């Protein structure tokens with residue numbers, strides 16, 4: 001058994017802490033924001049590998065997470081359910097490799113689709129973020145993981161002050177600045193408006209909408225309507241003009257949303273990266289691992305990538321620090 005400190009308490013940090021503690025490590029989590037106050041609290045969140053590459057490793061992590069979330073859907077306390085929906089496409093040659101990670105997909109019936117669009121029907125896990133993140137934190141705490149509220153200013157400083165045998169950096173978008181060896185990370189700004197739910201259950205995504213990225217994700221008490229995918233934008237404020245445009249697009253797509261009152265609104269920065277980073281980080285005197293860069297798919301990859309980190313840190317033989325130049329993860 002070893003002691004491991006995880007930096008980050010978003011969906012990724014919590015999932016990593018869970019898997020490490022379950023494997024037998026003594027785990028601490030240090031974070032300056034609770035999950036609900038990070039981008040994890042803004043997510044829609046449906047299972048879908050959005051804004052990440054669809055490499056074999058990513059799709060395997062997505063498939064592992066699908067299965068785990070599908071199991072959790074059996075327990076209403078988790079806030080996870082399985083929901084049917086449609087992935088719309090308005091152009092030829094769209095990448096459908098993600099379908100390999102879903103047990104069953106079928107072509108959508110053309111009636112009801114926008115003119116010229118095609119669709120893929122499937123059932124995926126829907127995560128009600130506030131319920132799920134609170135449940136997950138409770139599970140992690142029940143495994144004996146300790147939480148510390150603090151801002152980490154440098155990895156070297158943390159290693160100096162912390163006697164953990166290993167460190168995992170799962171700090172989302174801010175991981176790159178903390179590690180200082182990554183120039184391929186970037187924000188992807190997303191804005192949503194949440195409407196009262198007029199009784200919808202099916203979700204729909206419309207990435208090729210001529211007006212911009214559009215999706216409708218009905219939850220128990222509201223409907224998450226989006227969105228935007230502004231690459232390189234660091235602005236976390238809600239923009240009223242962007243909201244008006246989102247509302248226009250979602251009502252055109254799902255007319256039942258017309259006139260529904262706004263319940264809440266939010267914007268957040270997805271941790272974009274040219275390749276999700278899961279693996280050892282070189283150049284430290286103790287083992288340091290990275291788990292970040294999940295783009296619009298942090299929930300979708302959470303359990304799979306947490307399991308990968310746990311496999312890299314076996315409790316009966318922690319690896320040593322990595323001296324060779326870091327290859328930059330997967």
Ligand SMILES: Cc1cc2nc3c(=O)[nH]c(=O)nc-3n(C[C@H](O)[C@H](O)[C@H](O)COP(=O)(O)OP(=O)(O)OC[C@H]3O[C@@H](n4cnc5c(N)ncnc54)[C@H](O)[C@@H]3O)c2cc1C
Pocket residue numbers: 007008009010011012013030031032033034035038039040041042043044045046047048150151152153170171172173174175178189190191192226227267268269270271292293294295296297298299300301
């Ligand atoms: C509008 C929108 C819709 C989305 N929809 C979906 C969806 O449907 N499905 C899906 O899978 N994903 C979705 N996402 C993406 C998802 O939200 C992210 O991929 C995921 O939340 C990233 O989680 P994370 O734990 O890596 O980062 P975060 O949630 O940002 O957590 C980072 C953690 O690290 C801590 N931290 C960072 N730096 C420091 C530091 N220096 N010191 C101490 N602590 C630090 C923070 O306090 C926080 O606890 C969506 C995102 C947006 C914006």
